[in-house]
Amino acid sequence: xxxxxxxxxxxxxxxxxxxxxxxxxxxxxxxxxxxxxxxxxxxxxxxxxxxxxxxxxxxxxxxxxxxxxxxxxxxxxxxxxxxxxxxxxxxxxxxxxxxxxxxxxxxxxxxxxxxxxxxxxxxxxxxxxxxxxxxxxxxxxxxxxxxxxxxxxxxxxxxxxxxxxxxxxxxxxxxxxxxxxxxxxxxxxxxxxxxxxxxxxxxxxxxxxxxxxxxxxxxxxxxxxxxxxxxxxxxxxxxxxxxxxxxxxxxxxxxxxxxxxxxxxxxxxxxxxxxxxxxxxxxxxxxxxxxxxxxxxx
Numbered sequence: 001x002x003x004x005x006x007x008x009x010x011x012x013x014x015x016x017x018x019x020x021x022x023x024x025x026x027x028x029x030x031x032x033x034x035x036x037x038x039x040x041x042x043x044x045x046x047x048x049x050x051x052x053x054x055x056x057x058x059x060x061x062x063x064x065x066x067x068x069x070x071x072x073x074x075x076x077x078x079x080x081x082x083x084x085x086x087x088x089x090x091x092x093x094x095x096x097x098x099x100x101x102x103x104x105x106x107x108x109x110x111x112x113x114x115x116x117x118x119x120x121x122x123x124x125x126x127x128x129x130x131x132x133x134x135x136x137x138x139x140x141x142x143x144x145x146x147x148x149x150x151x152x153x154x155x156x157x158x159x160x161x162x163x164x165x166x167x168x169x170x171x172x173x174x175x176x177x178x179x180x181x182x183x184x185x186x187x188x189x190x191x192x193x194x195x196x197x198x199x200x201x202x203x204x205x206x207x208x209x210x211x212x213x214x215x216x217x218x219x220x221x222x223x224x225x226x227x228x229x230x231x232x233x234x235x236x237x238x239x240x241x242x243x244x245x246x247x248x249x250x251x252x253x254x255x256x257x258x259x260x261x262x263x264x265x266x267x268x269x270x271x272x273x274x275x276x277x278x279x280x281x282x283x284x285x286x287x288x289x290x291x292x293x294x295x296x297x298x
Contacts (some may be wrong), residue, residue: 003027005198007062007173010044012189017051023258026057027196029092029153029171032084034064035076036100041083046258050087053255054278058201060171061085062132062153069110070117077121085127089202089211093130093151094122104141112143119150120269128209130171130199135163147234151200170198205237232297235288239265247288249278250296270297 005022005241008015009031017028030048045061052059062082067073085094091131103111112254115131121267122129130151138144138154153171157178163169174181176192184190208214208245233243245263251261258273277284280295293294 001197001199005029005058005194005196006186007031007059007060007192007194008044008048009042012044012191015044015048015191016044016187017048017057017187021055021057025186025196025284027054027060027092028096029050029060029062029194031214032061032063032080032094034066034097035072036064036066036081038114039076039079045084046256047261049256050275054275059092060094060200061088063095064097064100065114065118066103067114067118068103070114072118073114074121077118081122081125081127085122085125086209087210087253088128091129091204091210092196092202093152093153093200094210095153096130097132098138099133104137106142108141110145111141115142115147127208127212128204128207132171132173135161138163151198154193155213166197169198170200182267191266232293237265237267237270237286244269247296254296255279 005027006020006025007029024116028194030052031042032045032046033039049059056291061084063076067076067078096115098115119129128151130153131147131150132153133155135154135156137150148165148168148285150168151170152163152168153168153173154161155173157175157180158181161172161174173192174195175184177184177190179193182193186193204210205212206215237243240263242263244265248259248261248269251257251272252261255272255276259269259272273282273288273292275285278293282291282295
């Protein structure tokens with residue numbers, strides 16, 4: 001398979017993912033954050049994630065690492081999981097981006113162990129971690145034969161990519177500012193472009209990784225439940241109550257909204273409600289009535 005997609009971050013600004021989809025984009029890998037300027041979440045991550053999910057795009061994520069020791073790799077992985085991955089679902093792997101010059105200089109043995117540590121920490125949380133780097137870097141800076149258990153995302157801005165073994169070569173970044181295959185712009189913006197070579201959405205969902213339940217669990221009969229009637233009010237922008245706080249907690253849990261749970265239905269809560277309604281096929285009106293409550297409380 002060779003499925004076309006892109007990877008974006010705050011450097012693409014308020015990127016028009018809807019237009020990108022109309023131009024053939026089938027998946028997106030988002031920058032989640034990094035460790036190269038302290039530990040941080042990318043400024044566009046939450047909005048890009050929300051828009052991608054609303055469009056039904058398979059989503060992956062990457063972390064720009066600068067870990068120079070195994071201890072730093074553990075800290076980066078923990079921050080990445082707690083602030084980016086937790087409470088969200090990713091149909092594609094979550095990648096450690098290894099290209100920082102200072103990091104590359106630590107030596108092959110040390111860098112390989114740093115990468116292993118980062119990946120193992122993510123595996124503890126049920127994630128499918130992978131590794132992003134340039135084609136030449138995999139052989140120059142790593143003992144790559146020790147890393148082939150993890151999905152590889154290989155940057156090679158060319159017409160073909162010679163990376164081997166194919167068993168772990170599932171993502172190819174074929175172009176960025178330089179692009180020999182197609183225009184370097186998508187939705188009018190220069191961005192990195194990729195081909196997915198392995199059906200990661202199917203693999204991840206079947207294995208129950210990255211926030212998904214294992215495929216077998218989906219067919220397990222649910223235990224009998226007692227049914228009770230709950231009366232909830234209609235909420236809209238301007239509402240203030242404990243019900244609004246409950247709404248905010250549910251939106252944070254199910255849609256990664258990251259709202260302050262202050263019980264005030266302000267503009268941020270309105271946007272989160274509309275995003276939830278859009279992602280669930282509900283009428284997008286910002287009003288939390290019977291249909292929206294039913295989905296949230298299901």
